[in-house]
Amino acid sequence: MLVLAGISVAFFALPFAGLIWRAPWSKVTDILSEKSVGTALWLSLETSLITALISCIFGVPLALLLARVNFPGRSFVRALATLSMVLPPVVGGVALFFSFGRRGLFGQYLNDWFGIRLPFTTAGVVIAQCFVAMPFLVLTVEAAIRQLDSRYEDAARTLGASRLYVFRRITLPSIKPALVAGVALAWARALGEFGATITFAGNLPGTTQTMPLATYLALESNPEAALILSMLMITVSFVVLVGLRDRWLGRQRNDLFS
Amino acid sequence: MRRFVSSVMVLILGLIFAGCASADDTTTSLHIAAASSLTEVFNEIGAQFMRDNPDIAITFNFASSSDLALQISQGLPADVFASADVKNMAKVTDAGLLEGQPTAFATNSLEIVVEKGNPLHIVSLAQLTTPGLLFVTCPIEVPIGRYTAEVLRNAGVTVTPASLEENAKGILTKVTLGEADAGIVYRTDILAAGSSVTGVPIADKINVNPLYVVGTLRDSHAKEATQRFIDLLNSDQGREKLSKFGFGLLPA
Numbered sequence: 001m002l003v004l005a006g007i008s009v010a011f012f013a014l015p016f017a018g019l020i021w022r023a024p025w026s027k028v029t030d031i032l033s034e035k036s037v038g039t040a041l042w043l044s045l046e047t048s049l050i051t052a053l054i055s056c057i058f059g060v061p062l063a064l065l066l067a068r069v070n071f072p073g074r075s076f077v078r079a080l081a082t083l084s085m086v087l088p089p090v091v092g093g094v095a096l097f098f099s100f101g102r103r104g105l106f107g108q109y110l111n112d113w114f115g116i117r118l119p120f121t122t123a124g125v126v127i128a129q130c131f132v133a134m135p136f137l138v139l140t141v142e143a144a145i146r147q148l149d150s151r152y153e154d155a156a157r158t159l160g161a162s163r164l165y166v167f168r169r170i171t172l173p174s175i176k177p178a179l180v181a182g183v184a185l186a187w188a189r190a191l192g193e194f195g196a197t198i199t200f201a202g203n204l205p206g207t208t209q210t211m212p213l214a215t216y217l218a219l220e221s222n223p224e225a226a227l228i229l230s231m232l233m234i235t236v237s238f239v240v241l242v243g244l245r246d247r248w249l250g251r252q253r254n255d256l257f258s
Numbered sequence: 259m260r261r262f263v264s265s266v267m268v269l270i271l272g273l274i275f276a277g278c279a280s281a282d283d284t285t286t287s288l289h290i291a292a293a294s295s296l297t298e299v300f301n302e303i304g305a306q307f308m309r310d311n312p313d314i315a316i317t318f319n320f321a322s323s324s325d326l327a328l329q330i331s332q333g334l335p336a337d338v339f340a341s342a343d344v345k346n347m348a349k350v351t352d353a354g355l356l357e358g359q360p361t362a363f364a365t366n367s368l369e370i371v372v373e374k375g376n377p378l379h380i381v382s383l384a385q386l387t388t389p390g391l392l393f394v395t396c397p398i399e400v401p402i403g404r405y406t407a408e409v410l411r412n413a414g415v416t417v418t419p420a421s422l423e424e425n426a427k428g429i430l431t432k433v434t435l436g437e438a439d440a441g442i443v444y445r446t447d448i449l450a451a452g453s454s455v456t457g458v459p460i461a462d463k464i465n466v467n468p469l470y471v472v473g474t475l476r477d478s479h480a481k482e483a484t485q486r487f488i489d490l491l492n493s494d495q496g497r498e499k500l501s502k503f504g505f506g507l508l509p510a
Contacts, residue, residue, distance in 0.1 A: 094435075103436040119437045120392065120420040202394065202421025202432070209422075217424070220324050221399035 016234060023231050024224045031228045039206050040214035041232070047122065047210060048190035051129040055186045059137040060179070064171075066138070067145035078142075082135040092131055093199025100127060100200075124201035125208050129190035136189050137182035144178030145171070181244050188240045192233065286480045288316045288487060289335060293323045293342035293470070294427065295366065298450050299503040300340070306499075307490055314483050322425050323347075323401065330355060330475065337478035338487060340470065342366070343401045347471045357481065360473035363491045365506035367465050368409055369445045370458040371433050380440055380458055383413040392420040394429050394438040402426040405466045406442040412464035430455065444468075446504040467506060 031037060065071075066078050084092050100107040100118050110116040118124040148171070156166045172179075194212040201208040203217070211233055218226040292300050297320045304316045319326070319336065323346040330339060331353050339356070340363075341347040347360050372380050378391070386393050395417075396403030402425065410417060420438060423429050429441035434454045448457035472491065474484045490496050497507050 094431075097435050097437055101435060101437050119432075198424060198428075199431075203397075203423065204419065204421050217397055217399070217422075219328075221397070 019227060019230055019234070023227045027224060028228055031225045032232070034225070036205055036214065037225070037229065040209050040211050040229075043122070043125075043206065043209065044191055044211040047125045047129060048133075048187050048193075050126050051133055051190040052183050052187035054126070054130055055134040055137045055190075056179075056183055059134050059182070059186070060141055063138045063141035063145060067142045068150075081138055084132050085135045089132055089193070089195025089197075090199050093128060093196040096128060096131060096196065096200040100124075119200060120202045120204065120208060122201075122207055125197055125210060128196040128200045129193045132193055132196055133186040133190040136185040137179075140178050140182035140185060141175060144175040148174050184240050184244055188237050192237065286314045286483050288314055288337050288480050288483050289319065290316060290338040290340065290487070291319045291321070291326045291330065291334060291336040292338075292340040293326070294320045294425070295342050295444050295446055296320070296340055296470070299446075299499055299505065302503075303490060303496055303499050306495065307487055310490075311483070311486065314480075314486075316487075324399070335477070336475055337480050337484045338472060339475055340472040342470055343468050344471055345401070347473065350475075351473070355476050357474040357476045357478065360471040361488070361492075362469045362471050362508055363488075363496075364470040364500045365467045365508065366444045366446055366470065366504075367462075367467050367506060368405055368442050368460055369448050370440055370460060371430060371443045371448055371451075371455050372440050372458060373433060373436055374454060374456055376456045376458065378439055383410065383415045383460065383464075386410075386417045386440055387415060391440065392438045393417050394421045394423055394432050394441045395419045396425060396429065397422045400425060401468065402429070402443060405468060408466050409442060409460060409464060412466075413460075449504040470505070 062081060066074060066081070087095075097104060097119065099105050100110070102108065102111050102117055102119060107118060110118070118127055152174075153166050153170050156170055157163075161169070192212055193210070194216065197208065197210060198213055198216075203209050203213045205214075209217075211229060215226050215229040215233065218229060290300065290304070297318075300318060300320075304318060308314065308316055319334070321329070323341040323343055326334070326339065327341070327346040327349040330336060330350050339347070339350055339360075341350075341360075347356075350356050351360065370380060370383065370386070372378065378385075378388075380386070385391075395406045398404045398407055403422070421432070423432065426443045426447055429438070429443050430447055430451055432438035433441050434451065442460075445457065448455060472488055474481055474488070478484055491500075492510075497510070501507055
């Protein structure tokens with residue numbers, strides 16, 4: 001068993017070893033100080049943080065609904081909300097066109113009534129990122145709420161606390177580790193989003209060209225820069241994932257009253 | 259536990275050997291790596307080739323010429339490389355991975371691609387500068403992006419793109435879906451897209467005619483079959499098919 005586990009570790013580690021091995025370390029400062037890299041990095045940070053925030057605002061209520069309310073079609077809604085995790089992102093991008101695009105089901109009214117156009121804009125990048133990243137938060141938070149012992153909340157209610165007060169003072173603190181993990185995962189996923197972004201939002205430096213897009217396109221013209229950009233993204237994501245440790249595994253139950 | 263590990267090992271080894279054993283002695287397999295713009299015409303020429311040579315089985319690998327050039331340099335097992343431009347073929351030739359010199363077999367040309375029925379009535383390159391018009395192209399590293407820049411320069415027109423797509427297909431998709439108003443792609447792409455888009459021709463004197471080149475890869479195990487395929491491309495039959503799909507022909 002240990003041998004097989006070792007093979008798995010090597011399988012995940014080797015590609016990164018390959019990148020580290022081939023990366024032109026002597027040119028790091030030159031490449032990172034290029035204006036185009038800075039622009040892409042800044043845009044990535046900006047959009048992925050907005051995505052994390054939006055995912056939080058809309059994702060937590062959805063997680064609560066899925067975990068607590070037993071309504072008909074709940075498993076259908078859950079599948080729907082997590083579908084984008086398994087969908088090829090390019091397909092997700094095309095689906096976004098059909099819904100939020102200039103000719104889309106919903107997008108045409110945005111365009112006709114308000115003059116809002118999402119494709120090829122930074123807002124479009126955020127939409128694409130939310131579409132693929134939010135499920136990570138929903139799933140993580142939902143799992144945490146399910147594990148929560150609802151008797152604490154019930155007790156608070158019998159003692160006269162309002163629903164909002166219970167949510168704010170008991171539910172939220174109990175799921176805080178999972179919420180942090182969910183936000184971080186959604187953020188990391190948004191940071192790495194490629195397929196849906198390039199399909200739906202397009203690729204233009206300063207407007208929609210995020211780090212993954214810049215990396216992919218640099219592969220054609222400047223492979224060395226692509227390697228450095230990849231290393232940068234890996235470092236950021238790795239730091240996030242290490243920081244999360246085992247929080248994603250649902251340790252939060254013990255955290256509250258221990 | 260040990261038994262579990264060994265059975266997994268046996269399974270893995272079995273799969274590896276099964277993969278090795280599939281090479282059949284009686285049929286030669288020919289792997290052709292070709293630019294994605296050649297997809298339709300090569301599929302047809304390939305079918306013809308296999309009818310003429312039942313002992314040879316062709317498998318195609320269609321991708322952008324730059325991706326293929328990169329993959330070949332990383333050891334992609336292929337017998338033939340057909341590139342949509344000379345520059346990407348040169349990457350392979352310069353790396354010493356080609357047998358002899360590549361030969362040109364067709365040309366392409368560019369057209370403006372607009373939404374079906376041309377709702378904005380675009381007839382010239384100058385109209386692409388209309389404020390609010392969404393024009394998409396590719397970065398200049400991608401052949402179609404470079405050619406587009408060349409055509410616009412020839413026409414003396416400066417256009418601000420709304421997006422730089424990964425490849426010509428990305429441009430076509432955005433125009434087909436009506437999210438972009440116009441782009442410049444290969445004439446053959448517009449023909450292959452059928453009635454889902456409309457093409458607006460660009461005058462010959464400012465147009466660009468990329469050269470399609472083909473060659474045998476040095477590590478090919480089927481050089482004789484490879485030569486037969488290249489001969490078919492240059493035969494009257496092959497030329498007729500290329501021309502049917504909108505490619506330009508070189509003087510025979």
